[in-house]
Amino acid sequence: MALRHAVLAALLDRELSGYQLTKTFDLGVANFWHARPQQLYAELNRLERDGYVTGREVVQETRPTKRLFRVTDAGLAELAHFTTAAAKPSFIRDDLLVKVQAADHLDTPTLIAQLTERAAFARARADLFTEMLRTMRGGRTEEEFLRHGGPIGPYLTCARGLAFEEGNRDWCERTARILRDRAR
Amino acid sequence: MALRHAVLAALLDRELSGYQLTKTFDLGVANFWHARPQQLYAELNRLERDGYVTGREVVQETRPTKRLFRVTDAGLAELAHFTTAAAKPSFIRDDLLVKVQAADHLDTPTLIAQLTERAAFARARADLFTEMLRTMRGGRTEEEFLRHGGPIGPYLTCARGLAFEEGNRDWCERTARILRDRAR
DNA sequence: GTACGCATGTAATAGGTTACATGATTGA
DNA sequence: TCAATCATGTAACCTATTACATGCGTAC
Numbered sequence: 001m002a003l004r005h006a007v008l009a010a011l012l013d014r015e016l017s018g019y020q021l022t023k024t025f026d027l028g029v030a031n032f033w034h035a036r037p038q039q040l041y042a043e044l045n046r047l048e049r050d051g052y053v054t055g056r057e058v059v060q061e062t063r064p065t066k067r068l069f070r071v072t073d074a075g076l077a078e079l080a081h082f083t084t085a086a087a088k089p090s091f092i093r094d095d096l097l098v099k100v101q102a103a104d105h106l107d108t109p110t111l112i113a114q115l116t117e118r119a120a121f122a123r124a125r126a127d128l129f130t131e132m133l134r135t136m137r138g139g140r141t142e143e144e145f146l147r148h149g150g151p152i153g154p155y156l157t158c159a160r161g162l163a164f165e166e167g168n169r170d171w172c173e174r175t176a177r178i179l180r181d182r183a184r
Numbered sequence: 185m186a187l188r189h190a191v192l193a194a195l196l197d198r199e200l201s202g203y204q205l206t207k208t209f210d211l212g213v214a215n216f217w218h219a220r221p222q223q224l225y226a227e228l229n230r231l232e233r234d235g236y237v238t239g240r241e242v243v244q245e246t247r248p249t250k251r252l253f254r255v256t257d258a259g260l261a262e263l264a265h266f267t268t269a270a271a272k273p274s275f276i277r278d279d280l281l282v283k284v285q286a287a288d289h290l291d292t293p294t295l296i297a298q299l300t301e302r303a304a305f306a307r308a309r310a311d312l313f314t315e316m317l318r319t320m321r322g323g324r325t326e327e328e329f330l331r332h333g334g335p336i337g338p339y340l341t342c343a344r345g346l347a348f349e350e351g352n353r354d355w356c357e358r359t360a361r362i363l364r365d366r367a368r
Numbered sequence: 369g370t371a372c373g374c375a376t377g378t379a380a381t382a383g384g385t386t387a388c389a390t391g392a393t394t395g396a
Numbered sequence: 397t398c399a400a401t402c403a404t405g406t407a408a409c410c411t412a413t414t415a416c417a418t419g420c421g422t423a424c
Contacts, residue, residue: 009285032281064403087279094274097216099267101193103337106267146362153287160355167347178330248375
């Protein structure tokens, strides 16, 4: 059960509502985990029940009332315990790669269109992550920030996300080009 | 339901038993999908029931009897149909990244050890994929192979797997180095 | 004689997705 | 007025993991 640890990690340096968490999980946090809103709301309630987070109601004037959650000491201890266990290897699991594996038997134009679309998606995310990294660094050089700045956890995972999306972008563009050249 | 399509794609150019498939899914095919043996045996039976693969028994002298599966015309049509649907974006989902996200709050030596271990794992897989790509190319240059050789589907997905593992390796090494330098 | 590889599963549980539901406010 | 955003869920279903089971052959 690692979603709960992903939620705890995402909530470490800030107090967030379920709704804000879903936004976070669609952007930066998707660098290390991805989840649907329903799952996050359910997990937050379970985490609160188990004492790993506490929520407080915030009544707003123009917006619906929301609940902000933060990690408790018990939650941090749970994360620390999780960290001592060996990490499972991570694997790619991707519809698009399944399709490319079968490329020799399938309609090439359809594949090229999907590769192009995915490349654009990856490029947009890469740009976003580049911007997020710049913001986290503030005015400092990367070296200075990594040596003495902080928090660096979110910076390092964002850097992995950037490299992943750059890899996606480059591979999609190259693969589309190869399939196009073959079709001629 | 994409495991079935991953299995179909893996079975396209060769006839495999369930056991051989599990080996394939631990190595090359893990580039685009990952599954446990139990899941594969179950999926093969479902695919056969639905007419997307056919199995034939092969009695062996010294080894237990096995069943070899190959994709039927209906199976290929199902794959083609799957390919016309938009591919869902793929996300990283990784224990180790969850831990690094929380790095500022956790025990650094434990993290460094896990990053080092993961780097070694990634390096081993990268080496394996490099070798597999060489084998698929045969004597040809990459350009020549990609222009006129084949099948290129497995080559292209393997190339993505290689880039992914190189990304893992580099990021793990860099992250471990940064955490070490900070601890001093 | 013991561990490992071949070969195939069942059963129980955990984790994730899809579809559906509600209701207010703000901006185009 | 229509779509989007804020805010939170329930229910049904599908997918994946973990634990357990079996039995023979070969290599150390």
